[in-house]
Amino acid sequence: MMDHNLHGQDALAHYAACPMAEWPPALRAHLAECPVCREEMHWLRTVEAALASWPLAEPAPGFLERLLERLAREQVPARAGQVLPWNIWVPAMTLGAALIIAALALPPQISQAWEPAISEWPRQVAPWAAEGRLTLDRGAFWAVWSGLFVATGGVGLTLALSAWNARYTRRVEEVKRALSEAADHLLKMAHRPS
Amino acid sequence: MEDPLAEWVARAQKGDRAAFEELVKRTHRRVYNLAYHFLSNEQEAEDLTQEVYLRAWRALPDFRGDAQFSTWLYRITLNTAMNYQRTLRTQEQAAGAAETLAHFDAPLPDPAAAAATRDRNARLWATVRRLAQRYRVVLALFYQHELSYAEIAEVLGLPIGTVKAQLNRARRALAALWREENGDDGS
Structure with a gap:
């Protein structure tokens, strides 16, 4: 049996908004024997019926014209020459940085096949490494190099994916459609008798 | 769910004023209605609605389409109303209800x-x-x-x-x- 606590009355408000067919048997049974809840349900249903056709508050006549007139005076937000949004240029910069770091970190001996160890580093990486105080065998070097590249690239890719939205999906669909139409066009041209 | 206003939004984002005006025409009654619920005053609700669309126009390039355009507008309405209420004295005009309600219904x-x-x-x-x-x-x-x-x-x-x-x-x-x-x- 439902009691008259707050939870019970919230449940009444919930069911008042539902068709009676959806009322659970326990609620029906309770309403049949409880005049307090029956009364509450009556008022909730009355209000629910009124809310179902509740009209919008209408602005005064001429409001739309005034609004459009005011908006017409507003400048177009800067778009031409606008820098790309951060969620595009940050991933692009990150990927670019990953490539640059990878290129700079490439020691000169890397082109020599099967060099047993790397002891000469370009000065751009770190002066102390270039002075020969850092020696890595080839396996360790590739592990660090690949790890650095993959990690930085991964950050860029994560940012790019997190920035993905419905607009980009639509653009991809548009590009796919355009490519498909271009392919159809080319096929037709190829099959056209000369 | 596909946003029924998506086409207009995309055009407006490219700076098409006519498309933005169409968006305003299609949504202004609801934005006004929500503004009215916040402020309970016709003139202030009109001012707020105007402010909402000015903000929306300026922020439109940043609209990512994650939510429906109308939902995005309602969020701007809510934020603008909160700011508005901080600066304006909110007046509850309980006695003015009849005057406010005079033009609600279409003829039946x-x-x-x-x-x-x-x-x-x-x-x-x-x-x-x-x-x-x-x-x-x-x-x-x-x-x-x-x-x-x-x-x-x-x-x-x-x-x-x-x-x-x-x-x-x-x-x-x-x-x-x-x-x-x-x-x-x-x-």
Whole structure:
């Protein structure tokens, strides 16, 4: 049996908004024997019926014209020459940085096949490494190099994916459609008798 | 769900004023309605609506299309209203309800039915105005703007469970006021 606590009355408000067919048997049974809840349900249903056709508050006549007139005076937000949004240029910069770091970190001996160890580093990486105080065998070097590249690239890719939205999906669909139409066009041209 | 306004939004984002005007024409009544629920004053609701569209126009390049355009507008309305209320003295004009409600209803074929509907709507508006603002807004978003629980949660920045609870409390509060004002024969 439902009691008259707050939870019970919230449940009444919930069911008042539902068709009676959806009322659970326990609620029906309770309403049949409880005049307090029956009364509450009556008022909730009355209000629910009124809310179902509740009209919008209408602005005064001429409001739309005034609004459009005011908006017409507003400048177009800067778009031409606008820098790309951060969620595009940050991933692009990150990927670019990953490539640059990878290129700079490439020691000169890397082109020599099967060099047993790397002891000469370009000065751009770190002066102390270039002075020969850092020696890595080839396996360790590739592990660090690949790890650095993959990690930085991964950050860029994560940012790019997190920035993905419905607009980009639509653009991809548009590009796919355009490519498909271009392919159809080319096929037709190829099959056209000369 | 596909946004029915997506095409207009995409054009407006490219700086097409005519497309933005079309968006304004299609959405301004609902934005005004929500603004009215926040401010309970016609002139302030008009000012707020204007401010909402100015902000929307400026921010349109940043609109990512994650939510429906209307949901995004309602969020701007909510934020703008909050700022507005901080700077303006909020006036509850309980006595002015009748004047405010004069132009709500479109004419109906049956004069008696029209009169009854008009009367009920006027009573409903007058009663709703006595509710706390958070209840007015959640009722408006659910019943007038026909948003889902999830959409309301997105607009208000609340968990869905809180929205449901607030809606039920708003219904109860409204029913209690309706009963108080309309006596034994309120329907």
